[in-house]
Amino acid sequence: MSLIYHLDGELVERAEATVHVDDRGFRYGDAAFETCRAYGGTVFEWDRHLDRLGATCETLGMAEAVPDDLKARVDETLAANDLGDAYVRVSISRGVQPGKLTPSVEVDPTVVVYVKSLSRGGVDGDPVWDGSATVETVDTRRIPDAAVPVDAKTHNYLNGILARLELRGSTAEEVVMRDTDGFLAEGATSNLFFVDDGTLKTPAPGTILPGITRRLVVELADSVGVAVETGRYRQADLREADEAFLTNTTWELRPIGRADGAVVGGGAITNRLRTAYDELVEARCYR
Template identity: 30%
Template structure:
């Protein structure tokens, strides 16, 4: 996939520059050690114009991620929001995926960086996991121990774990992986949180061993609005292989239905599942068509 062309503009340390004209320092601490934090944000074309979904929450999490790994964050969030809308305008983007990245200056030592930069870019990107229900496998890779890294921070280096898990799954003929935590409980997908349905209730792993996603929080809010019972609890492989249905959720993937886990196929048709109801509701929410009674 081509993410930019000769006309693409990005935001870099207070200025808009042509992406093709920018450079990265090969001695950067972020490049060598994965010491960077980032966000994934989506913009949608709505009847009210281009809207960036939960943009403030994303930039607040970006700031929190930087703080958790001792990276200086010296930008005003409201200004970053303003510049992000300007970035979309300059690139003539209405439906877009937005990637802010905070990275460090050259530093080959293993101490926290003292000088950081920010880059924001955007491109058109469809549903990250596609539109079909997914065949998922339990990964042989585990999510990192929370005592080994800042698990709640969206740190670039943490995603090597995700790359390994997804690559393994695809090499085995699956669409995506599902990772366990150090206690062999269900954690999350390589880039998405998971919910399972059983007997008319939804279940999802609690914070602690997962990235507490903004889309995950939105699903929890929607469950309250739609009077869907939601329980946060530790889930085992046995739990998911006795579930009625399941889905991933995340900014990139939005809501993606899961057809099967390993050899187990979920018995409830996706169209009849709570996940499908939430998928329709979520789409109405991001497009600012918030008439929930019509879609249930």
């Protein structure tokens, strides 16, 4: 069955869902987006995703671009595709404007909702990933906040693309980027956690995109009695960790099997947090 997307207020067949070549999202990456996950027809953590989308649009100087009926558009797209468990991506570009770098004050945004099927989540679900992740620290550094705001989730993913290009010829599935001072930052599409002597550690905000799943895991850790520390860590801290995992909306919590060749893996704390996450999804979305 052909997928149906939502484009500028209308449901459109995937093959017909196109944007103009003068759209600034295409020309410059001048657009905001959010990747969400629907479980049983409910978009998990929607309010937080919407808040971050609005904040990114505000950073881009187009706060008014987020439509009031955006949630309804997402629900319509899921229903049109008969999907309850799905990947959901919402994109908002500045729209079609003349081919010059300086944006116009007036904004006529292009708004797209894209969905695809995923497996069931929650207590009775299955992860979308196949096995623990292998990660590799790369030379590409995370762009500093002083250059591009790290909390803005935009279409311009060149930083992550260049980092992933370094994996060509490698068996690694995700990169670990460092900041310009050499401290651990994040993956191309994921946040990083590791366990050291019973404490859950994660790079501090300021050099990372503060992920929705990352924030939720920190909250869950507090609820199940796991101490959490944020700070600045070196490459060796990850390689020598007792446990480690990655987080993002699609993967949820994915254990790191190997980091730069060193065996790490999951463990009791990773499993406890994965269980807590599954139980939360089950309670909010399937009951």
